[in-house]
Amino acid sequence: MKQLAQNLRTGKTVLLEVPAPLVKKGHVLIKTRKSLVSTGTEKMLIGFGKASILEKARLQSDKIKPILNKIKCDGLLPTARSVLQRLDQLIPLGYCNVGDVMEVGEDVAHFRRGDRVVSNGLHAEMVCVPANLVAKVPDDVTDEEAAFTVIAAVALQGIRLLGPALGETVVVIGLGLTGLLTAEMLKANGCRVIGLEPDEQKLQIASEKGIITINPRHTDPEKLVADLTDGAGADGIIITASSASHDLISLAAKIARKRSKVILTGAVGLNLRREDFYKRELTLQVSCSYGPGRYDPNYEEKGLDYPIPFVRWTANRNFEAVMDMLASGLLNVKPLITEVIPLVNFWKVYDQIVDSKGIAYLFHYPQTSGYKNTIRFQNKVIKAVNGTIGIVGAGNYTRMTMLPLLKDFAVKYIASENGFSAAELATKYRIPYITTDFGEMLSDEEVSLVIVATRHDKHAAMVIQALNAGKHVFVEKPLALLPEQLEAIIEAWQTREHDVSLTVGFNRRFSSHTLKIKELLGNAAMNVVVTVNAGYIPAESWVHDPQIGGGRIVGEGCHFIDLISFLTGSSVTAVCMNTMGGSGNGMQDNANILLRYQNGSTGAINYFSNGHPAFPKERVEVHSLGKTLVLDNFITLTGYGFKHFTRYKSRQDKGHERQFRQLREMVCNGGPALIPFGEIVNTTRATFAAMESLKNTCWESVE
Known part of the structure; x- marks a missing residue:
């Protein structure tokens, strides 16, 4: 099947041939009829992709400090390679999709094959979408109209946050696609709507929909809004514009009445001037996508809905509300359609999107069958x-x-x-x-x-x-x-x-530094201390979900248990773990793990997420036979007490290359396993024992 994507490094848009997805639990498999190009969001992505490296750095200045810290820890060349690799990737485009249900996954009860639905699916011939982000299309809503549902839900969520009352005056700053949809729904809500926009074509469309229009290039918005509101100011402001300028947020504050709200649905500069907001006691709120549930894994991936008595308007219910407005004629999107284009002619849109005056472009898809799950x-x-x-x-x-x-x-x-x-x-x-x-x-x-x-x-x-x-x-x-x-x-x-x-993939045991430690100390009993400056991962990440990622100790701590087991040449017999804040905080990412080994060796893992990012990520100390070895970030190994060894330095070597080389040799030519199965089992059981130790607040034995 065909799918659209954009290269982050070059800004080039490509049409890929990809295998069709399989339906999965809690999801719906949809064959696309139409999809809408979100000119604001996709124009921003294309513009970012076409920018130079320096311009990209300026646009994402918050990423510069972490990159500098990575250079300090890992070196310039590895960091440069990492940054370029992350930029040189494709991102899928699109999130306004209408199509037919082909299959429904396990635990999905309210859809069946053949249903015509909208979703936040991509620009692709087949999409697999969480059921809570899919809604049925009424019979009297066309495919072209339905394709506007998701972007209209973005506009609707901004209105819901504002909560305007009948007869209030609301100013919409920016009359692009989202702005025009916002203005029309506000009008349907009984509001007097004023639209600010420098593009005369968009002003004309808004005017035909009964919106009071202002071109800030020709008219002073502050004066006109004051005149229209008898000097009180607007009852609410919704900013739907996309601009790096900080002037729009300042303008919003100046034209708002005292104690009103400013809602940000678009993306503008947010260098706020206190005096703009202070005297009017204004509230600024940023709207998130199409409503409650968006970006919540429990809602999207696990299919858990929010009860109506507590959350009246979720993302899905916003979809339904938009389609009700489309069906009743309260929302008329037909004048917004610039062109409907076959997907294969996608370049007609993206080659001109940065400078285009068009408002809404739609792709239509061939209604073929027989999409394959495997392709050559x-x-x-x-x-x-x-x-x-x-x-x-x-x-x-x-x-x-x-x-x-x-x-x-x-x-x-x-x-x-x-x-x-x-x-x-x-x-x-x-x-x-x-x-x-x-x-x-x-x-x-x-x-x-x-x-x-x-x-x-x-x-x-x-x-x-x-x-x-x-x-x-x-x-x-x-x-x-x-x-x-x-x-x-x-x-x-x-x-x-x-x-x-x-x-x-316990790759660290294959590092040249690890092998050097084994060579220098042999099988003597030892005390090993591993400090891991793991870095913070937000609580909502899948890594912390016990059902998906297992948490950071199960998911990553096993690496370091295996490393110590390899160095000691022995098996873990008992484990004790303690975490900062105890066991009830739901996240075990600041932990001390103590290990007892069969041959008398001991291990200690200090796994922290609250350290400074400029501090090296991993440090290993090994003490044995009156000697000490210190390994810094798998770059430098320093010895103390050795006659013929003081220091070994290399590029960062965590063992990946040797691991895969030996794996291929073993698979092709035979030979012993890279890691004995018993050691794999012991490490995994020791990891589980660490979690039990935390729960039971005692040492746990490992069989």
């Missing part, structure tokens, strides 16, 4: 008979770390849930097949190694599926989120019918 993307021939790889998961780890190291490997498949990210990486790394169907990859007899790099909640099930299919498996950490998942993996391992291996 490149004519590259895979020569390797043994060692052919299939990758599932196309996120940051795959993009930033893994694929650059697999350039010379025989990668035949890359899979992702929506197909888009996999298609992007297949283009860059010349991977022949893209799929959204993990089962199809497993059924290919040429694939001997499956790499699982999805979100954490998918790891255990995919590992079991791949082992049962007779594939070697490499899974990014963690192996499992729950003890019962680990036990299921152990059973699959013990009952496997093929001589295959299982490797977990």
Whole structure:
């Protein structure tokens, strides 16, 4: 199927061929009829993409300080590579979609195949959308009208935050698409509406809808608003403009009456002058997208709705309200349509979008069938008979770390849930097949190694599926989120019918620095202290969700337990963990973990998210036999008390390159597992024991 995307680095818009997504739990699979180009949002993205590196830095000045801190920790070249890699990626476009339901996922009861629906789906022939962001289209609303629903819901949410009463005067600053929709809905609400806009074409459309119009280039807005309100000022202001200027927020304050509200739906400069707001006791509120539920994983991904008595207007109910207005004729969007264009002619819109005077462009889609979940993307021939790889998961780890190291490997498949990210990486790394169907990859007899790099909640099930299919498996950490998942993996391992291996991405044990420590200290008992300056991740991130990410200790702390186990050459027998604030705060990202080993060694992991970002991310101290080794950020290893060793320095080496090289050799040529299965199990059980220790406030033994 076809899907539109934009390159962040160049600003170029491309039409990709991607595999169709599979429907998933709580979601709806939709075949698109029409989609609307949000000229404001997409114009901003295109403009950012076409800007120079320096201009991008100016536009995102808040990112400069973290980059400087990363340079201090990791060095200039690694940081530069990381920044350029993040910029050199595609982002999907579009969020105003109308189409037909093809399939409904598990736990979705209120849609069925054939329903005509709107959603925040992308510019793509097939989209898979959370059910709470999908709404049925009334029979008397056309596809073209329905395509305006989501952007109109953005406008409606701004109005709801303002809460205007019948007869009040409201000023809308900016009469682009969102502004015109805002103005018309305010008028339908019984308000007197004044629109500010420098574009005469847009002013003409607004005037025809009964809006009082002001061109600030020709008329003083302050004076005219004062005249129209008998000097009181407007009862409310909604800013829908997109501008870097700070003058618009100042103007809004000057034309507002005392104790009124200013609602920001658009994006403008926010250098506020206190005196503008102080004397009038004004309230400034920023509107968030199409309403309550947006960006809430519980609402979007888990399908939990907000009860009407407590949240009357959610994002979904705003969609429905807009369509009621469209059906009744209270909202007339037909005059806003500039052109309806076939998707394949997308360039007609995007080549001129930055300078275009158009208001609303729509794409229409071919109503074909038979979209495939796996497509042949490149004519590259895979020569390797043994060692052919299939990758599932196309996120940051795959993009930033893994694929650059697999350039010379025989990668035949890359899979992702929506197909888009996999298609992007297949283009860059010349991977022949893209799929959204993990089962199809497993059924290919040429694939001997499956790499699982999805979100954490998918790891255990995919590992079991791949082992049962007779594939070697490499899974990014963690192996499992729950003890019962680990036990299921152990059973699959013990009952496997093929001589295959299982490797977990505990890459630090493969670092040249780690191997040097082993060489210098051998198998002597030791005390190891690992300090991890992990950095803050917001509480709403999937990483902290116990059902998806498992939390940072389960998801990342296992790395450092494995590192200490490798250094000591022993197994963990007991664990004790303590966190800042105790166990009731829901986030275990500031923790101390104590480890006791079978050979008498001890380990301590200080895992912190509240450190300064300029401080190195990882530090390892090893004390044994009257000697000390200190490893700073996997760049510098310093020895104390050694006759023939004082210092070893390299570029940052966390072991990824050696790990994948040895993995390929093992899969192609045979040999022992990279990490013995018993060590993988011990590390995973020790991680679970750490969580139990926190809950029970005592040491927990590890079998």
